[in-house]
Amino acid sequence: MHHLNLHNYLSRLRHSTANSHLWLDEQGRARGRYFNASLTSAFQAIRSGEDHQVVAYEAYARSYDPGDQGLNIWKLLEYVANDDESVELDRLCRLLHTLNFYRQVQEPGLDLYLSVHSRLLAAVEGNHGMAFRRILDVLEIPHVQIILQLPLITPSQRWVLTHVAENYRRNGFRIGVNASSLEQAGDLLDRIRPDAIKLDISAANHASAQISLLQRADQAQCHIIFRRIENEARFLSLQQANDTASPYLVQGFLFDLPSATLVGQATELPTAASHTTSTIAATAAELPG
Incomplete structure (x- = not known):
């Protein structure tokens, strides 16, 4: 860790108790308290589709569990927290994730994806991202390596998404969006001009449309991230369909x-070129309908 102000802040948190709003536990993890729930962070790697090297991490808010099996905190609290409380929880989670990521990251240049809850799109008035930017500046954490990931939207939320994205961008953040289809991803690429677009692997269902999207995104310097890849057959199918540079x-x-x-x-995984058609057929039964 090379951020002196962050190091000093974490040192102060070590003297906080578990009854505090924010503290460090005996394992050095930043934890927070909300609605009598103890919160912490979990991270999942985002990798290059070509060589599987880690290029970023996505952060998730989890209830604390000593065995690292915490529950999704938003699913636990979504129906008991009002909009104002959801805004407060979202900001607490963002701070927790930032502390837990940068206290252990060793490699320079890794990005951190932080999700913005759907309630914040309309609940926050004024300048989205300004308060978080100030926190990062105080902690001397590079805001340019943080991607604020906006939620999947309905057609009626198009203008809200555009407004929020511009606010975050004005405060120096990079923007990520979620798409439910290749078609929606193309629309978001043109309209929002994001730095990243996430698609469920189930939406990767049309090879020529995928190739077109990837080529356009590459020209626009936008990352396309295929997520929820849970088995090798899905990954090999994705590799074969994306026959593009x-x-x-x-x-x-x-x-x-x-x-x-x-x-x-x-992470050692076989490439599509090393597998025969029979291998794909043998594992195709694992694919959901």
């Missing part, structure tokens, strides 16, 4: 599970 990123349980500890770089 345009880069893409991947994420999913096939590579690693979300964990409090950042994973290492190496």
Whole structure:
């Protein structure tokens, strides 16, 4: 860790108790308290689709569990927290993730993806991202390595998404968006001009459309991330369909599970070229309909 102000802040948190709003536990993890729940962070790697090298991490808010099996905190609290409380929880989670990521990251240049909850799109008035930018500046953490990941939207939320994205961009953040289809990804690429677009692997269902999207995204310097890759057959199918020099990123349980500890770089997986059609057929039964 090379951020002096962050180091000093974490040192102060070590003297806080578990009754505090924010503290460090005996394992050095930043933890927070909300609605009598103890919160912490889990991270899942985002990797190059070509060589599987880690290029970024996505952070998730989890209830604390000593065995690293915490529950999704948003699913636990979404129906008991009002909009104002959700905004407060979102900001607490962002701070927790930032502390837990930068206290252990060793490699320069790794990006951190932080999700913005859907309630914040309309609940926050004024300048989105300004308060978080100030925190990062105080901690001497490079905001340019943080991607604020906006939620999947309905058609009626198009203008809200555009407004929020511009606010975050004005405060120096890079923007990520979620798409439910290749078609929506293309629309978001043109309209929002994001730095990253996430697609479920189930949406990767049209080879020529995928190649077109990847080529356009490459020209626009936007990462396309295929997520929820849970088995090898899905990954091999993706590799074969994307017969293009345009880069893409991947994420999913096939590579690693979300964990409090950042994973290492190496993940050995066979490439599509090393598998025959019979291998694909043998594993195709694993694919959901």
